[in-house]
Amino acid sequence: MAELLALLLICAGLGFYLAGAIGLLRFPDLYTRLHALTKADNLGLGLLVAGVALLHGSMLLALKLLLVWLLVLAGSAASAHLIAQHALRRSREP
Amino acid sequence: MSLTLLYALTGTALFLLGLRATLLHAGLLARVVALNVSGAGVFLILVAIAYREAGQPVDPIPQALVLTGLVVAVSATALALALHRRLIKEQAHE
């Protein structure tokens, strides 16, 4: 039962990653691509983490994975901001 | 075909891709990157040899060799980049 739920979560996470990758390839400019990358990939990672934590069943591992997810969230948010800010300074209008 | 053979062949391919690019590229930075890729190929061969199936303990000696190699590769890259910087400065003064 837990394994089925974990499988669903992981598949959903992979779906979001796929969406992010398609967005990266198909969106017209830098800002929309950043949007696709950060939003879709981070959510995908969250679902993956939830699935893996469920699969393993250990509370300690779940907490560690949660910490990993929060770190990735913060890091990617900051980098996306910096990239967009840099592009804006070079006056590439959105 | 075992996992060891698969990754050893991958390592061989990377080693030669990097070596070829080091010989053929013009700029120094591109060559440093290619040399690092080549090194990664060598590391893959070593770690593939160290691999054992689940249940048996992994062979630690090639892994320790690769860890040493990784640190040496970073140090060599740092030195190469410093040399590159000095070279550009000297050439700019001619």
Add this chain to the structure above:
Amino acid sequence: MSGLFTWLPDLLLAAMLVGLGWATVSSTDLRRSVALFIAFGLLLSIAWARLRAPDLALAEAALGAGLSGALLLAALRDEPPAGAVPEGLPRWLRTLVDLLAASLALALAWVLWETLSEPAPARLGEAALSALERSGVSNPVTAVLLNYRAYDTLLELVVVLTAVLGVVTLGRERPGYRRAGPVLYSLVRWLVPLLILAAGYLLWIGAQAPGGAFQAGATLAAASVMLRLSGIDSAGLPNGLAGRLVLRVTLSAGVGLFLLVGLGVMGTGRGFLHYPPAWSGGLILLIETAATLAIAAALALAFRGGRPAGWEADDPDHSPRERRP
């Protein structure tokens, strides 16, 4: 069919590694090459995890992808403004190199096929694993690095020291970065202490679990890189006259302490670096601590790019570079 399924992830990973490696070396834009190289390093880290080498996965992510990528990105600033594109080698030479590379690839592949298909002879690894209880640590890779082959690790630390000596003597450091805005500042503010904590943990846990001096040193160096990128030019390294002495002592302490321990145990009648079995664990931790700090300081200096501005001495550079205010 099920056979293919069990192979599919590894085939995909191997194919991605080769594909990404190919893209990295054949890209014409240097920045794209470096970015692809960083991605390649992260994929390689996954390969290490797949091949049951967690110590390597940690080290690759920190050093191979992280620090190497940061060093290369910083070096991109040094490139001269795109002048004349240097012409490549003549056509026939390129074909010759391609042929040589292809034949070498086939030869190596054949050698690997032949030797890896045979059953493995008695490996050194078994001897290493059986002596593990007497080595003072329970992580086999740490045991190999700091006990069985401690001499190699000593020489590796000498290599790191030599590289940083080269970097420091070749020129002044690069100009710094602009002061961080609110987003980067607030990220760095809690990330750097977290990285320092993680480094301490990696150093401590290296005796029992994946981790160790190199991973910890690389994490500390990453914290230093983050500080430098947010506008703090000293990058966490000590400044001033006393700071210079502290920095030099830290850099040499990696090799220095190792030598001291090695020579010290000779005083008790054993050979060079023959730890007394009861003291192995403690001595290994001591050496690892010094090595962590030395590696972190060396990589931080390497990222700065050269001799810090405070090390006046005689400056052989012709043009005094003004630092941006």
